[in-house]
Amino acid sequence: MTRVICKTMILIDKIIGNINSDSHLKEKYRDMFKSDHVEKIEITRLESERARIRKISNKGTDLAIAMTRGSHINDGDVVLLTDEKMVIAKRVPENVAKISLKGNISAEQILETAIKVGHTIGNMHRPIKITNNKIYFPIQSESEIELFQKLLSNLIDNIDIKSDNIIFEPESGYDIHGH
Numbered sequence: 001m002t003r004v005i006c007k008t009m010i011l012i013d014k015i016i017g018n019i020n021s022d023s024h025l026k027e028k029y030r031d032m033f034k035s036d037h038v039e040k041i042e043i044t045r046l047e048s049e050r051a052r053i054r055k056i057s058n059k060g061t062d063l064a065i066a067m068t069r070g071s072h073i074n075d076g077d078v079v080l081l082t083d084e085k086m087v088i089a090k091r092v093p094e095n096v097a098k099i100s101l102k103g104n105i106s107a108e109q110i111l112e113t114a115i116k117v118g119h120t121i122g123n124m125h126r127p128i129k130i131t132n133n134k135i136y137f138p139i140q141s142e143s144e145i146e147l148f149q150k151l152l153s154n155l156i157d158n159i160d161i162k163s164d165n166i167i168f169e170p171e172s173g174y175d176i177h178g179h
Contacts, residue, residue, distance in 0.1 A: 008062065009054075009062040009063070009064050010061065010062065010063050010064070010080060011063075011064050011066060012063055012064065012065045012066070012067075012079045012080060013066050013067065013068075014067070015067075015071070015073065015074075015077045015078065015079060016077075016078040016079065016080075016081050017077075017078050018074060018076045018077050018078065019076045019078060019088060020075070020076035021076075025078055028081070028086065029078075029086060029088070032085070032086045037084060037085050037086060038085070038086050038087075038088065039057035039058055039059045039061055039080075039085055039086070039087045039088075040057060040058050040087070040088055040089075040090045041055040041056070041057050041058075041063065041079065041087060041088075041089055041090065042055075042090050042091075042092050043055070043073050043089045043090065043091055043092065044091075044092045044094070045091065045092075045094060045138070045168055045169075045170075047073075048072045048073040048074070048089070048091065049072045051066065051067055051068070051069050051071070052064075052065065052066050052067075053065050057087050059085075061080070061085065061087055063079065063080065063087065065079065073089045073091075074089070074091065074169065075089065075090060075091035075167050075169075076088060076089065076090075077089040091167045091169075092167070093165045093166055093167050093168075094138055094165065094166070094167075094168050095138065095139050095140070095141070095142075095163060095164075095165055096136045096137060096138050096139060096163065096164050096165070096166055096168055097136070097137055097138075097139050097144065097145055097148055097161060097162070097163060097164075098134050098135070098136050098161070098162050098163070098164045099117060099134065099135045099136075099148075099152075099159055099160070099161050100133065100134045100135075100159065100160045101113065101133065101158060101159060101160075102157070102158055102159060102160055105158050109158055113155050113158045113159060116152065116154075116155055117135065117152065117155065117159065120148070120151050120152055121135070121137055126138065127168075127170035127171070128170065128171055129168060129169060129170055129171055130171060136164070136166065136168060138168055139163065142163055145161055145162070145163050148161050149161050
């Protein structure tokens with residue numbers, strides 16, 4: 001005998017706010033967390049950019065997320081809020097390359113280095129994030145660090161290229177595009 005159990009799927013069409021930037025939601029999150037009413041969905045960067053995804057929270061809430069094109073889900077976004085529960089998005093860290101300038105280089109070298117690094121990353125169509133004088137962009141594997149070290153070998157005295165694992169949020173307007 002086959003039994004069919006129907007669960008209710010909840011349709012989400014907008015973000016309520018973000019617990020990292022909205023003090024009211026942050027306080028609500030703290031209160032609901034204490035009483036074990038917070039649920040999380042894990043979202044990759046690529047999923048966060050999709051208009052439609054389906055996710056099940058860590059406590060089994062079934063969500064169909066249908067956002068307007070161009071919207072994306074950030075770490076800490078509240079996707080559902082009721083008296084009984086708050087569901088927040090938790091972005092998954094990903095592998096990135098991190099490029100930083102070495103020591104004391106001249107203004108002329110800084111300009112030349114910035115242009116060449118920007119040109120190289122741009123030719124690879126990578127989204128970027130610039131934070132604390134470092135450039136971050138996603139990579140698929142550690143071997144890509146070696147690739148960029150080769151591509152930028154003439155600048156190796158001026159830059160450091162390392163891998164890291166972070167929640168990557170691209171700069172607005174500097175995301176992936178095609179020709």
